[in-house]
Amino acid sequence: MSLLSPPIHFRRPIVQAGLILLASATVGIAYNVLNPAGIRFRSQLPAPPNGYRAETISATLEAAGGSVMTTISNGPARILSPSAGGKTSGPAATRTTWESARRQVERGEAVLVDSRAKLTFEAGHVPGAVNLPLDQLAAEIKQFAADHPPVRTKLIIYCSNEGCPTSSRLAALLAQNHGYRDVQYVSGGYLEWLKTTTAPESP
Amino acid sequence: MIAKVAPRSSSSVSERQPVAVTAGRPSATAHRNCWVDITLRGFLAVVMVWAGLSKIVDPASFYGAILAYQLPLPQLFLKGTAVIIPWLEIFCGLLLVANTARRATLVLVLALFTVFLAVVGQAFFRGLNISCGCFDLSPFGIPQASKLGLLLESTGFAILRNLGLLAAALVLWKTTAPVRSDPADRSILE
Numbered sequence: 001m002s003l004l005s006p007p008i009h010f011r012r013p014i015v016q017a018g019l020i021l022l023a024s025a026t027v028g029i030a031y032n033v034l035n036p037a038g039i040r041f042r043s044q045l046p047a048p049p050n051g052y053r054a055e056t057i058s059a060t061l062e063a064a065g066g067s068v069m070t071t072i073s074n075g076p077a078r079i080l081s082p083s084a085g086g087k088t089s090g091p092a093a094t095r096t097t098w099e100s101a102r103r104q105v106e107r108g109e110a111v112l113v114d115s116r117a118k119l120t121f122e123a124g125h126v127p128g129a130v131n132l133p134l135d136q137l138a139a140e141i142k143q144f145a146a147d148h149p150p151v152r153t154k155l156i157i158y159c160s161n162e163g164c165p166t167s168s169r170l171a172a173l174l175a176q177n178h179g180y181r182d183v184q185y186v187s188g189g190y191l192e193w194l195k196t197t198t199a200p201e202s203p
Numbered sequence: 204m205i206a207k208v209a210p211r212s213s214s215s216v217s218e219r220q221p222v223a224v225t226a227g228r229p230s231a232t233a234h235r236n237c238w239v240d241i242t243l244r245g246f247l248a249v250v251m252v253w254a255g256l257s258k259i260v261d262p263a264s265f266y267g268a269i270l271a272y273q274l275p276l277p278q279l280f281l282k283g284t285a286v287i288i289p290w291l292e293i294f295c296g297l298l299l300v301a302n303t304a305r306r307a308t309l310v311l312v313l314a315l316f317t318v319f320l321a322v323v324g325q326a327f328f329r330g331l332n333i334s335c336g337c338f339d340l341s342p343f344g345i346p347q348a349s350k351l352g353l354l355l356e357s358t359g360f361a362i363l364r365n366l367g368l369l370a371a372a373l374v375l376w377k378t379t380a381p382v383r384s385d386p387a388d389r390s391i392l393e
Contacts, residue, residue: 012307013304013306015307020291020294020295020307020308021291023290024290024291024294027294028291029287035262037262037263039262039286116267117263117267117270118267159261159264160261160264164260164263164264166261
Protein backbone atom coordinates (compact mmCIF):
# COMPACT_ATOMS: atom_id res chain seq x y z
CA MET A 1 0.00 0.00 0.00
CA SER A 2 1.50 3.26 -1.10
CA LEU A 3 1.29 6.49 0.85
CA LEU A 4 0.19 8.21 -2.32
CA SER A 5 -2.80 5.97 -2.72
CA PRO A 6 -4.50 5.65 0.66
CA PRO A 7 -7.08 2.94 1.15
CA ILE A 8 -10.54 3.76 -0.02
CA HIS A 9 -11.92 4.31 3.48
CA PHE A 10 -9.44 7.15 4.02
CA ARG A 11 -9.95 8.79 0.66
CA ARG A 12 -13.34 10.23 1.41
CA PRO A 13 -12.32 12.23 4.54
CA ILE A 14 -9.15 13.40 2.79
CA VAL A 15 -11.09 14.62 -0.23
CA GLN A 16 -13.66 16.29 2.03
CA ALA A 17 -10.94 18.01 4.08
CA GLY A 18 -9.37 19.24 0.84
CA LEU A 19 -12.70 20.61 -0.32
CA ILE A 20 -13.25 22.42 2.98
CA LEU A 21 -9.79 23.96 2.69
CA LEU A 22 -10.47 24.95 -0.91
CA ALA A 23 -13.80 26.53 0.03
CA SER A 24 -12.15 28.45 2.89
CA ALA A 25 -9.39 29.70 0.59
CA THR A 26 -11.85 30.72 -2.14
CA VAL A 27 -14.22 32.57 0.18
CA GLY A 28 -11.32 34.10 2.14
CA ILE A 29 -9.56 35.44 -0.93
CA ALA A 30 -12.81 36.72 -2.45
CA TYR A 31 -13.76 38.45 0.80
CA ASN A 32 -10.29 39.96 1.11
CA VAL A 33 -10.34 41.28 -2.45
CA LEU A 34 -13.77 42.85 -1.99
CA ASN A 35 -13.05 44.17 1.50
CA PRO A 36 -11.56 47.71 1.37
CA ALA A 37 -9.97 47.04 4.78
CA GLY A 38 -8.55 43.70 3.62
CA ILE A 39 -4.91 42.66 3.62
CA ARG A 40 -2.98 44.01 0.65
CA PHE A 41 -0.73 41.38 -0.91
CA ARG A 42 1.16 43.78 -3.16
CA SER A 43 2.34 46.24 -0.53
CA GLN A 44 5.80 45.47 0.72
CA LEU A 45 7.87 46.91 3.50
CA PRO A 46 10.60 49.23 2.24
CA ALA A 47 14.03 47.67 2.41
CA PRO A 48 15.45 48.36 5.87
CA PRO A 49 18.81 50.07 6.17
CA ASN A 50 21.73 47.79 6.95
CA GLY A 51 21.75 46.62 10.54
CA TYR A 52 18.19 47.69 11.25
CA ARG A 53 15.04 45.65 11.45
CA ALA A 54 12.15 46.65 9.27
CA GLU A 55 9.72 46.25 12.15
CA THR A 56 11.41 48.95 14.17
CA ILE A 57 11.13 51.67 11.56
CA SER A 58 8.53 54.15 12.68
CA ALA A 59 7.24 57.40 11.40
CA THR A 60 6.37 59.83 14.17
CA LEU A 61 4.80 63.21 13.96
CA GLU A 62 7.10 65.68 15.62
CA ALA A 63 4.39 67.99 16.78
CA ALA A 64 0.74 68.62 16.23
CA GLY A 65 1.83 71.15 13.60
CA GLY A 66 2.35 68.37 11.15
CA SER A 67 6.02 68.02 10.17
CA VAL A 68 6.76 64.35 9.79
CA MET A 69 9.99 62.90 11.12
CA THR A 70 11.15 59.36 10.55
CA THR A 71 12.92 57.64 13.40
CA ILE A 72 14.77 54.35 13.17
CA SER A 73 15.51 52.36 16.27
CA ASN A 74 18.20 49.73 16.42
CA GLY A 75 18.12 46.22 17.90
CA PRO A 76 15.53 43.51 17.96
CA ALA A 77 11.88 44.41 17.71
CA ARG A 78 10.24 44.61 21.09
CA ILE A 79 6.71 43.63 21.85
CA LEU A 80 4.19 45.93 23.36
CA SER A 81 3.87 45.23 27.04
CA PRO A 82 0.41 46.26 28.21
CA SER A 83 1.44 45.84 31.81
CA ALA A 84 4.37 48.21 31.46
CA GLY A 85 4.08 51.80 32.43
CA GLY A 86 3.09 51.78 36.05
CA LYS A 87 -0.44 53.13 36.02
CA THR A 88 -3.11 50.50 36.05
CA SER A 89 -6.10 52.80 36.18
CA GLY A 90 -6.83 56.00 34.38
CA PRO A 91 -9.46 57.90 32.49
CA ALA A 92 -11.50 55.87 30.06
CA ALA A 93 -11.11 56.54 26.34
CA THR A 94 -14.08 58.16 24.65
CA ARG A 95 -15.54 57.72 21.21
CA THR A 96 -15.56 60.55 18.67
CA THR A 97 -16.43 61.19 15.03
CA TRP A 98 -14.25 62.00 12.04
CA GLU A 99 -15.79 65.46 11.84
CA SER A 100 -14.73 66.27 15.37
CA ALA A 101 -11.36 64.54 14.94
CA ARG A 102 -10.58 66.47 11.77
CA ARG A 103 -11.43 69.76 13.46
CA GLN A 104 -9.22 69.05 16.47
CA VAL A 105 -6.27 67.90 14.35
CA GLU A 106 -6.52 70.92 12.03
CA ARG A 107 -6.44 73.24 15.03
CA GLY A 108 -3.37 71.45 16.34
CA GLU A 109 -5.21 70.38 19.47
CA ALA A 110 -4.82 66.63 18.98
CA VAL A 111 -2.47 64.06 17.48
CA LEU A 112 -3.96 61.46 15.17
CA VAL A 113 -2.81 57.88 15.80
CA ASP A 114 -3.26 54.92 13.43
CA SER A 115 -3.39 51.62 15.34
CA ARG A 116 -3.41 49.34 12.27
CA ALA A 117 -0.57 47.06 11.20
CA LYS A 118 2.44 48.78 9.67
CA LEU A 119 1.93 47.28 6.22
CA THR A 120 -1.67 48.44 6.14
CA PHE A 121 -0.62 51.89 7.30
CA GLU A 122 1.95 52.11 4.55
CA ALA A 123 -0.63 51.14 1.97
CA GLY A 124 -2.62 54.26 2.85
CA HIS A 125 -3.50 56.34 5.88
CA VAL A 126 -5.04 59.59 7.01
CA PRO A 127 -2.62 62.48 6.35
CA GLY A 128 -0.56 63.38 9.39
CA ALA A 129 -1.38 60.20 11.29
CA VAL A 130 1.24 58.46 13.42
CA ASN A 131 1.43 54.68 13.20
CA LEU A 132 1.41 52.83 16.53
CA PRO A 133 0.62 49.23 15.59
CA LEU A 134 -0.82 47.51 18.61
CA ASP A 135 0.82 44.27 19.74
CA GLN A 136 4.01 44.89 17.87
CA LEU A 137 6.20 47.71 19.01
CA ALA A 138 6.87 48.85 22.53
CA ALA A 139 9.74 51.01 21.31
CA GLU A 140 7.36 53.17 19.30
CA ILE A 141 5.09 53.69 22.29
CA LYS A 142 8.01 54.90 24.37
CA GLN A 143 9.29 57.12 21.56
CA PHE A 144 5.83 58.46 21.00
CA ALA A 145 5.34 59.17 24.69
CA ALA A 146 8.68 61.00 24.74
CA ASP A 147 7.67 63.13 21.74
CA HIS A 148 4.14 63.75 22.98
CA PRO A 149 4.00 64.25 26.75
CA PRO A 150 1.02 62.36 28.14
CA VAL A 151 -0.14 65.19 30.38
CA ARG A 152 -0.48 67.77 27.60
CA THR A 153 -1.29 65.73 24.49
CA LYS A 154 -4.76 64.89 23.30
CA LEU A 155 -4.90 61.72 21.18
CA ILE A 156 -7.38 60.57 18.57
CA ILE A 157 -6.98 56.97 17.47
CA TYR A 158 -8.43 55.05 14.54
CA CYS A 159 -8.10 51.58 13.02
CA SER A 160 -9.61 49.86 9.98
CA ASN A 161 -13.37 50.02 10.19
CA GLU A 162 -16.44 50.10 12.37
CA GLY A 163 -15.89 46.73 14.00
CA CYS A 164 -12.12 46.75 14.46
CA PRO A 165 -11.04 46.49 18.09
CA THR A 166 -7.50 47.88 17.98
CA SER A 167 -8.33 51.60 18.18
CA SER A 168 -10.37 51.26 21.36
CA ARG A 169 -7.84 48.77 22.72
CA LEU A 170 -4.89 51.08 22.05
CA ALA A 171 -6.90 54.04 23.38
CA ALA A 172 -7.59 52.22 26.63
CA LEU A 173 -3.97 51.11 26.84
CA LEU A 174 -2.56 54.60 26.36
CA ALA A 175 -5.05 56.05 28.81
CA GLN A 176 -4.64 53.44 31.52
CA ASN A 177 -1.00 52.41 31.24
CA HIS A 178 0.78 55.42 29.80
CA GLY A 179 -0.94 58.28 31.54
CA TYR A 180 -2.66 59.98 28.60
CA ARG A 181 -5.59 61.85 30.04
CA ASP A 182 -7.48 62.80 26.91
CA VAL A 183 -7.75 59.85 24.54
CA GLN A 184 -10.46 59.45 21.95
CA TYR A 185 -11.02 56.90 19.22
CA VAL A 186 -12.91 57.13 15.95
CA SER A 187 -15.09 54.05 15.75
CA GLY A 188 -15.67 54.29 11.99
CA GLY A 189 -11.97 53.85 11.29
CA TYR A 190 -10.03 54.37 8.08
CA LEU A 191 -12.87 52.97 5.97
CA GLU A 192 -15.23 55.68 7.16
CA TRP A 193 -12.56 58.31 6.57
CA LEU A 194 -12.12 57.06 2.99
CA LYS A 195 -15.83 57.46 2.44
CA THR A 196 -15.73 61.07 3.58
CA THR A 197 -12.76 62.04 1.45
CA THR A 198 -11.34 61.22 -1.96
CA ALA A 199 -7.61 61.72 -1.53
CA PRO A 200 -5.94 59.27 0.86
CA GLU A 201 -2.29 59.94 1.54
CA SER A 202 0.05 57.80 -0.49
CA PRO A 203 2.69 55.76 1.29
CA MET B 204 -44.41 -9.30 -4.17
CA ILE B 205 -41.55 -8.40 -1.96
CA ALA B 206 -40.41 -4.81 -2.13
CA LYS B 207 -36.70 -4.24 -2.46
CA VAL B 208 -35.09 -2.52 0.48
CA ALA B 209 -32.56 0.09 -0.47
CA PRO B 210 -29.22 -0.17 1.34
CA ARG B 211 -28.52 2.51 3.94
CA SER B 212 -26.47 5.41 2.75
CA SER B 213 -22.81 5.53 3.64
CA SER B 214 -22.80 8.73 5.64
CA SER B 215 -25.47 7.53 8.01
CA VAL B 216 -23.28 4.60 8.97
CA SER B 217 -19.73 5.77 8.65
CA GLU B 218 -20.01 9.38 9.77
CA ARG B 219 -22.25 9.26 12.76
CA GLN B 220 -21.65 8.19 16.27
CA PRO B 221 -22.46 4.54 16.95
CA VAL B 222 -25.63 4.09 18.98
CA ALA B 223 -25.89 1.19 21.34
CA VAL B 224 -29.28 -0.37 21.03
CA THR B 225 -30.92 -2.46 23.69
CA ALA B 226 -34.11 -4.32 22.84
CA GLY B 227 -34.85 -1.95 19.97
CA ARG B 228 -34.34 1.21 22.04
CA PRO B 229 -31.22 3.31 22.49
CA SER B 230 -29.61 2.58 25.85
CA ALA B 231 -29.08 5.15 28.63
CA THR B 232 -25.34 5.15 27.85
CA ALA B 233 -26.06 5.93 24.23
CA HIS B 234 -28.31 8.81 25.25
CA ARG B 235 -25.63 10.14 27.56
CA ASN B 236 -23.01 9.82 24.81
CA CYS B 237 -25.36 11.54 22.41
CA TRP B 238 -25.74 14.55 24.71
CA VAL B 239 -22.01 14.68 25.35
CA ASP B 240 -21.45 14.61 21.60
CA ILE B 241 -23.95 17.39 20.93
CA THR B 242 -22.60 19.53 23.76
CA LEU B 243 -18.98 19.18 22.66
CA ARG B 244 -19.81 19.85 19.03
CA GLY B 245 -21.90 22.88 19.98
CA PHE B 246 -19.18 24.23 22.25
CA LEU B 247 -16.44 23.80 19.66
CA ALA B 248 -18.65 25.26 16.94
CA VAL B 249 -19.46 28.40 18.96
CA VAL B 250 -15.79 28.92 19.84
CA MET B 251 -14.64 28.44 16.25
CA VAL B 252 -17.30 30.63 14.63
CA TRP B 253 -16.71 33.34 17.22
CA ALA B 254 -12.95 33.17 16.67
CA GLY B 255 -13.40 33.30 12.90
CA LEU B 256 -15.77 36.27 13.00
CA SER B 257 -13.45 38.12 15.39
CA LYS B 258 -10.69 37.86 12.82
CA ILE B 259 -12.80 38.62 9.76
CA VAL B 260 -14.01 41.89 11.25
CA ASP B 261 -10.48 43.30 11.22
CA PRO B 262 -8.14 41.28 8.98
CA ALA B 263 -5.29 43.77 9.33
CA SER B 264 -5.29 43.40 13.10
CA PHE B 265 -5.24 39.62 12.81
CA TYR B 266 -2.32 39.87 10.39
CA GLY B 267 -0.62 42.19 12.87
CA ALA B 268 -1.20 39.63 15.61
CA ILE B 269 0.36 36.91 13.42
CA LEU B 270 3.38 39.13 12.74
CA ALA B 271 3.79 39.66 16.47
CA TYR B 272 4.51 35.94 16.87
CA GLN B 273 7.74 36.57 14.93
CA LEU B 274 7.54 33.31 13.00
CA PRO B 275 10.35 32.62 10.52
CA LEU B 276 7.92 32.23 7.62
CA PRO B 277 7.53 34.13 4.34
CA GLN B 278 5.34 37.23 4.44
CA LEU B 279 3.17 35.88 1.63
CA PHE B 280 2.46 32.70 3.58
CA LEU B 281 1.53 34.69 6.69
CA LYS B 282 -0.79 36.92 4.68
CA GLY B 283 -2.43 33.88 3.10
CA THR B 284 -2.87 32.37 6.53
CA ALA B 285 -4.51 35.56 7.81
CA VAL B 286 -6.94 35.45 4.88
CA ILE B 287 -7.85 31.75 4.99
CA ILE B 288 -7.75 30.71 8.67
CA PRO B 289 -10.78 32.75 9.82
CA TRP B 290 -12.98 31.23 7.13
CA LEU B 291 -11.63 27.77 7.83
CA GLU B 292 -12.63 28.22 11.46
CA ILE B 293 -16.13 29.34 10.47
CA PHE B 294 -16.63 26.49 7.99
CA CYS B 295 -15.39 23.91 10.50
CA GLY B 296 -17.72 25.37 13.16
CA LEU B 297 -20.73 25.19 10.85
CA LEU B 298 -19.87 21.65 9.75
CA LEU B 299 -19.58 20.58 13.38
CA VAL B 300 -23.07 21.93 14.04
CA ALA B 301 -24.40 20.14 10.96
CA ASN B 302 -22.46 16.99 11.90
CA THR B 303 -21.60 16.59 8.24
CA ALA B 304 -18.26 15.33 6.93
CA ARG B 305 -17.47 14.72 10.58
CA ARG B 306 -14.20 12.88 10.15
CA ALA B 307 -12.77 15.43 7.70
CA THR B 308 -13.92 18.34 9.86
CA LEU B 309 -12.36 16.84 12.96
CA VAL B 310 -9.08 16.26 11.14
CA LEU B 311 -8.99 19.95 10.23
CA VAL B 312 -10.08 21.05 13.72
CA LEU B 313 -7.39 18.89 15.36
CA ALA B 314 -4.79 20.22 12.91
CA LEU B 315 -5.83 23.83 13.61
CA PHE B 316 -5.69 23.45 17.39
CA THR B 317 -2.35 21.67 17.19
CA VAL B 318 -0.86 24.44 15.07
CA PHE B 319 -2.36 27.11 17.34
CA LEU B 320 -0.94 25.34 20.37
CA ALA B 321 2.52 25.12 18.79
CA VAL B 322 2.52 28.79 17.72
CA VAL B 323 1.21 30.13 21.03
CA GLY B 324 3.48 27.75 22.95
CA GLN B 325 6.62 28.94 21.19
CA ALA B 326 5.62 32.56 21.88
CA PHE B 327 5.05 31.75 25.55
CA PHE B 328 8.37 29.98 25.97
CA ARG B 329 10.22 32.69 24.06
CA GLY B 330 8.79 35.18 26.53
CA LEU B 331 6.90 37.23 23.94
CA ASN B 332 4.44 39.43 25.79
CA ILE B 333 1.81 39.59 23.09
CA SER B 334 -1.92 39.29 22.68
CA CYS B 335 -2.80 35.92 21.18
CA GLY B 336 -5.12 37.58 18.65
CA CYS B 337 -7.67 34.81 19.12
CA PHE B 338 -10.95 36.51 20.02
CA ASP B 339 -12.71 39.83 20.06
CA LEU B 340 -13.97 40.21 23.62
CA SER B 341 -15.88 43.46 23.10
CA PRO B 342 -19.25 41.76 22.41
CA PHE B 343 -19.09 40.52 26.00
CA GLY B 344 -18.36 43.97 27.36
CA ILE B 345 -14.78 43.07 28.24
CA PRO B 346 -12.35 45.82 27.20
CA GLN B 347 -9.29 44.29 25.53
CA ALA B 348 -7.00 46.45 27.66
CA SER B 349 -8.68 45.53 30.95
CA LYS B 350 -7.04 43.06 33.30
CA LEU B 351 -9.56 40.38 32.37
CA GLY B 352 -9.18 41.10 28.67
CA LEU B 353 -5.39 40.91 28.86
CA LEU B 354 -5.60 37.67 30.85
CA LEU B 355 -8.02 36.02 28.41
CA GLU B 356 -5.85 37.03 25.44
CA SER B 357 -2.52 36.18 27.05
CA THR B 358 -0.41 33.39 25.56
CA GLY B 359 -0.41 31.45 28.84
CA PHE B 360 -4.20 31.35 28.97
CA ALA B 361 -4.30 30.59 25.24
CA ILE B 362 -2.21 27.47 25.84
CA LEU B 363 -4.64 26.20 28.49
CA ARG B 364 -7.61 27.05 26.31
CA ASN B 365 -6.09 25.29 23.30
CA LEU B 366 -5.38 22.20 25.38
CA GLY B 367 -9.03 22.12 26.47
CA LEU B 368 -10.29 22.56 22.91
CA LEU B 369 -7.88 19.91 21.67
CA ALA B 370 -9.16 17.51 24.33
CA ALA B 371 -12.77 18.20 23.33
CA ALA B 372 -11.96 17.56 19.66
CA LEU B 373 -10.14 14.34 20.58
CA VAL B 374 -13.17 13.09 22.53
CA LEU B 375 -15.32 13.71 19.45
CA TRP B 376 -12.75 11.93 17.28
CA LYS B 377 -12.73 8.92 19.59
CA THR B 378 -16.53 8.69 19.54
CA THR B 379 -16.67 8.81 15.77
CA ALA B 380 -17.46 5.38 14.39
CA PRO B 381 -14.44 3.75 12.77
CA VAL B 382 -14.57 3.60 9.01
CA ARG B 383 -15.00 0.06 7.78
CA SER B 384 -12.20 -1.24 5.65
CA ASP B 385 -13.80 -4.51 4.68
CA PRO B 386 -14.05 -4.63 0.86
CA ALA B 387 -17.42 -6.28 1.31
CA ASP B 388 -18.64 -3.03 2.86
CA ARG B 389 -17.32 -0.96 -0.01
CA SER B 390 -20.82 0.02 -1.03
CA ILE B 391 -21.39 1.97 2.16
CA LEU B 392 -18.38 4.13 1.40
CA GLU B 393 -19.62 5.30 -1.95
